Amino acid sequence: MDGCFATPRFPRMLAAIFNLNGHAGYVHVWVIYLSVPNLIVIVLMLVLFLGALFAPFPNSQHRRRS
């Protein structure tokens, strides 16, 4: 039973919805050898960084009016 905590009493009770125990894809450019899951995390971090740059502050409209 891969990717889950299971006992005879609670079979697959806490199984993962997405099983990531399979093989990952890899991107190989020059000496850089990057797994696709790592690439996704790095892209998400960049998106988060850009979001932090461009997203307006909470209540910015209210603050501007006041």
Added chain:
Amino acid sequence: MSYSTYKQRNRELNDAARTWRGGYQPYDLVKEATIALGVVALIAVVLAILFSSPDEHPSSIRSWSRGQPVDFVTTAVSELDGSSGTAGYGPPYNHAQIGQHIAFIHLQQWFGVAHPINTAQDYVIGPLSQIPGQPALQAAVATYTHASASQQAKWTTAYSNALAHADVEPQPTKTKPETEPAGASDVVVMPPGNYGPVTTMMNALLLYAQAGGLDGALLRSGQFYSTDYTKILMFLADGGLLASRAQAEHLLGTQWGMMNETGSFPGQSWLWLYTFWYQIKPFSTSANADILVVAVMGVLSVLFVLVPFLPGVRDLPRKIRVYRLIWREHYASGS
């Protein structure tokens, strides 16, 4: 712009920024931190439910000796004759070499042999001596230990060379239980040769390992809790099992393994710079790669800490002007 003008301009900017003359807004730091903690905890729980965690089955000497008996025996002979990776590693396991160093810095040597491993004694002779009720085996161990070093080397060299032509067969004298998994009691059949007592010793060690006895013998530490797996791990690392599993999971140093995780899980991507150095020369071909990489990262870390004191580098945020994007409302208002 001349250097003096540049310095003057910088001094003016620094003086202008030293005291804030604009308005102030109330800011509840505790509230902000509580919200951040709650959001991160919620994301962690949701991700744990969605993706669970890596579930790789562990490797043990028992599973290794059952699945790859020839590789196990090959490794055991190398431990016996002192040609294994562990036997020649140096500190902290033995004095075989001085270890990695950079200039006058000999960290491995300075910390010394903190976890001594005598591969022949700890991995072969010691465990075999503990097996009771086998006088033929004990006689073979005694023959080996009392032989001269050159005689021992002749036996182990002949055995190692012949292993390339060895066969794996089920143990002939044992009645195999129906429930026993395949390979649980396979023996390595050697071509005829002068191996002295080594054949008897290796066959006994293989059976002992396949039964799980060697895992227990190497884990025994004399303390209540046995959690020191160093000897087991080093023995496994000397064989081919760990390397083949690591290669299949892209965890080798040459595969940027430091930042990878098993399966399709994201790994430690923040270690990209550490593992990057191992991919390029001179690090990729140096016997002192580890200490060289640590030194480079140490220097870079110190430079990073010293950014506020480095002329030019400390002015980069002002030049790049990313802060104006974040505080664009403030700058748009002209204040």
